[in-house]
Amino acid sequence: MRDDRRGVSRGLRSVACVVAAMAIAGCSSVRVNVAHPPEPSTPRGDIDQVASLRGIGGSAVFGKVRVIDRGAGAAVLVSMMNVPPGDYRVAFHETPNCTSPNGFSAGLAWAPAGRKPEELTPVEHVNTENHVEVEFRVAGLHASGPDGVAGRSVVIHAGRRIADARPDVPNERIACGVFEPARPLAF
Numbered sequence: 468m469r470d471d472r473r474g475v476s477r478g479l480r481s482v483a484c485v486v487a488a489m490a491i492a493g494c495s496s497v498r499v500n501v502a503h504p505p506e507p508s509t510p511r512g513d514i515d516q517v518a519s520l521r522g523i524g525g526s527a528v529f530g531k532v533r534v535i536d537r538g539a540g541a542a543v544l545v546s547m548m549n550v551p552p553g554d555y556r557v558a559f560h561e562t563p564n565c566t567s568p569n570g571f572s573a574g575l576a577w578a579p580a581g582r583k584p585e586e587l588t589p590v591e592h593v594n595t596e597n598h599v600e601v602e603f604r605v606a607g608l609h610a611s612g613p614d615g616v617a618g619r620s621v622v623i624h625a626g627r628r629i630a631d632a633r634p635d636v637p638n639e640r641i642a643c644g645v646f647e648p649a650r651p652l653a654f
Contacts, residue, residue: 514611514648515533515534516610516615516616516647516648517532517647517648518531518533518620518621518645518646518647519531521565521644522642523567523568523641523643524569524570524637524639524640526549526551526641528549528623528641529548530546530548530599531644532545532557532621532644534608535610540605540606540608541604541610541616542602542603542604543602543608544601545557545591545602546600548597550598550623550641551625553592553593554590554627555590555591555592555599555623556588556623556624556627556628557588557591557624558588558624559576559578559584559616559619559620560577560622561574561577561620562574562619563618563619563620563645564620564645565643565644569634569636569637569638570640570643571634571635573632573640576622576629577619579608580613587608588603588605619645620644620646621643621646622643624640
């Protein structure tokens with residue numbers, strides 16, 4: 468009988484340890500990337516697109532621009548460092564190429580059919596901290612497909628307008644990145 472009590476006692480201790488471990492894990496501040504089903508109005512289950520920005524035209528700007536499908540449009544998340552104070556504009560460009568020193572290789576500014584590139588993104592302002600974290604929504608834009616940024620680039624323009632570019636001529640383009648499928652976070 469004494470051996471039976473020890474076995475029950477050990478079993479209860481094991482259960483108590485498992486319950487305690489689960490409780491501690493439940494209180495953890497670490498977030499795990501959990502897949503959420505697409506919103507019902509999302510026309511297709513596209514993969515998010517992300518572009519890593521690098522400075523062009525002598526700027527030291529770097530960061531990322533991420534496009535996430537959200538129903539009939541997309542959320543655009545912009546994170547940049549070393550942005551000079553003043554106004555700037557994010558613009559999507561037709562060519563997935565950021566090899567030229569002035570951003571000419573990104574091609575012309577692009578927008579989905581029936582829209583103008585200037586209509587897609589707001590003019591933003593950078594204060595003296597030179598760090599940008601902004602999110603905005605764009606109706607009619609998607610991560611991929613005919614109205615998507617997949618296979619395109621993104622250019623950051625200093626000032627309020629989207630600057631044209633010619634080969635080897637300085638302009639207001641200060642950063643460029645090419646969109647590619649976003650990778651899920653790994654832990």
